[in-house]
Amino acid sequence: MSFTYNLPFSNERLLDGIILSLKRKQEAEVAHLLRGASLSIETGGYSFYDGGWGRSNAMATSIYLYVNPVNIEGLDSDETKELLRLTCDKLIPAEVGFDVKRIIIEIDLTKDFEVEDDLISDLEKQSDRISGKILSKILPADIKEKGYYMAEVYTYLYAVENSLRIFIEQVCKEKYGDNYFDEINVPKALRNTITNRIEKANANKWLSIRGESKLFYLDFKDLGSLIDNNWDVFNKYFPSRDFIIPKIDEMAECRNLIAHNSLVEETERSVIKTYYNVILKQITKGLQG
Structure with missing residues (x-):
């Protein structure tokens, strides 16, 4: 041969x-x-x-x-x-x-x-100090496996969520300038959320800051609301509202599951990976175009 x-x-x-x-x-x-x-x-x-x-x-x-x-x-x-x-x-x-x-x-x-910050490595070092008999009870192998699995899911969500924040900021700055947040339509409830979270961040200096942009004080689902309430600004970047808003809402629900240490099933994991690729491809094409 x-x-x-x-x-x-x-x-x-x-x-x-x-x-x-x-x-x-x-x-x-x-x-x-x-x-x-x-x-x-x-x-x-x-x-x-x-x-x-x-x-x-x-x-x-x-x-x-x-x-x-x-x-x-x-x-x-x-x-x-x-x-x-x-x-x-x-x-x-x-x-x-x-x-x-x-x-x-x-x-x-x-x-x-x-x-x-390798949390998994720290976990392994701590595990080595505990007897195998006790460890098997407090940290079963399937829990560690699920931890690795969920870490990968969170990475996809983290990437697309923060990419959306950057995308929204760039689009709004292009239209309204650096003071865009005073010009766009932000529902009162979201403005109150931002104000409260900024106050808490200032009161708890030991916590890491969210970022200079007010967008970093909004949750994943709030970003969808912001796009929806300013559709006249964002409509040229997406085929329709139904293309982007339901996807953000669905991914936000998955993010809430992770935040409460609930397991995201294989079906949801596949959806997240698909939406991740679709959304990033769409907003990248929009900014380049």
């Missing part, structure tokens, strides 16, 4: 595929530890002569994963590396001619990881 010896996709795409495959195998913890990692591929001699197995004219291949230093301990075990090796071997098309022989886990020192 002849081989191409070239991947038909990038190393970044392969890493994305690894993470997705791990999630499908219910290996969410391993997938989480690969967030922010990078990947490189190194080929050696013929596969059959490296370890005594493999296709005769395929290349013995090593996959290097460069990961966050705080995650390396959770990844650098024989069991995990074998899981990763088998996952990589399945993802690389047979006609490429790469037989994955080994996974090498290395520390990635190109990023400043100290500035990141």
